[in-house]
Amino acid sequence: MTQAELTAFVEEMNEPPYRGRQIFGALQQRRLRSFDEMTDLPKEFRAKLNEHATASTLTVESRYISEDGTRRYLMKTHDGLPVETVFIPEERRDTICFSSQSGCPLQCSFCLTAKLGLLRTLTAGEIVEQIIIALNDAYGEGQRTPRGTNLVAMGAGEPMLAFDSLMKALKIMSDPKGLHIVSNRVTVSTAGIVPRIRELATIEDRPHLAISLAAPTDELRNELMPINKKWPLEELLAACKEFERSLKPNERFTFEYVMLDAVNDADEQARQLANLLNRHALRAKVNLIPHNPADPLPYRPSKPERVESFKRILESKGVHAFVRRPRGRDIYAACGQLAARRTAANPIAAMLHQLA
Ligand code: SF4
Secondary structure (H helix, E strand, C coil): CCHHHHHHHHHHCCCCHHHHHHHHHHHHCCCCCCHHHCCCCCHHHHHHHHHHCCCCCCEEEEEEECCCCCEEEEEECCCCCEEEEEEEECCCEEEEECCCEEECCCCCCCCCHHHHCEEEECCHHHHHHHHHHHHHHHHCCCCCCCCEEEEEECCCCCHHHHHHHHHHHHHHHHCCCCCCCCHHHEEEEECCCHHHHHHHHCCCCCCEEEEECCCCCHHHHHHHCHHHHCCCHHHHHHHHHHHHCCCCCCCCEEEEEEEECCCCCCHHHHHHHHHHHHHCCCCEEEEEEECCCCCCCCCCECCHHHHHHHHHHHHHCCCEEEECCCCCHHHCCCCCCCCCCCCCCCHHHHHHHHHC
């Protein structure tokens, strides 16, 4: 609930409005996960809250910590569905990669989450709670976070298909009396849901946008990302061009390009990609992401010299390109790997096992 909703909620329980603000601070700033811990509330009121509401719904099933410090959490919703979240510490800031759906309805062929199909879109509460759980685990419940926190909606799910939950979660998290993570610190990654790209551009306090491209031609993109059959590249890039009008002076938007060995990493494909972006004259940068191996998927990562050559060609044609360093590969926390690890404690792996 937003602060205003919580205030209305307590008023319905015949409590003064300030109690709503107090609970909001306890949940969102002190990051408490039960009413019983809110000892500054009268005991009878806490009992009443326990009867009518719940302060947290996700449970952590398992946690893996990578040798590079990345933490991956497998959580479960109240109705038993898997949710994955990754915490990535960096020198000057932390990044939390959160999920917007359990499973995903899109069928990107290089992504393991796709194998689950859509189980359910997450609620705003379930999105916010992932961040609270990750911060509490890294720094202790309610402890100050020493670095800034960036959020990326790049975990399981297509965030643009969880639009209402996502927007509400961002509103709750940006509240200065709560987590205070403003939209400017958030990047939403989409496989290319064109109407939502247009809608996002109209939102004043909007997050940054990243688009997963994965291919420079419709023919290949149809194969790798079937959503392209609905919104092909020309239509997608036309929407990006419209979105560009909403960019701030120093803002660029990002194209993600997962690099698959001998599939989309040839020099000719780099030229095609540069020409495509240049034709639309987009103020964008391209992040090249070497594919992360995930067991049942038929792809290998591009070789480092291929990635370098691809990058050089993009740059020679005036396209800003960066190579993303994979994080948490050893714990299957890297891009496209969520749901990869098969252990009894991993609910997604268990489901994949059943599907197989
Ligand atoms: S890459 Fe993203 S949009 Fe595509 S199937 Fe995986 S989670 Fe869904």
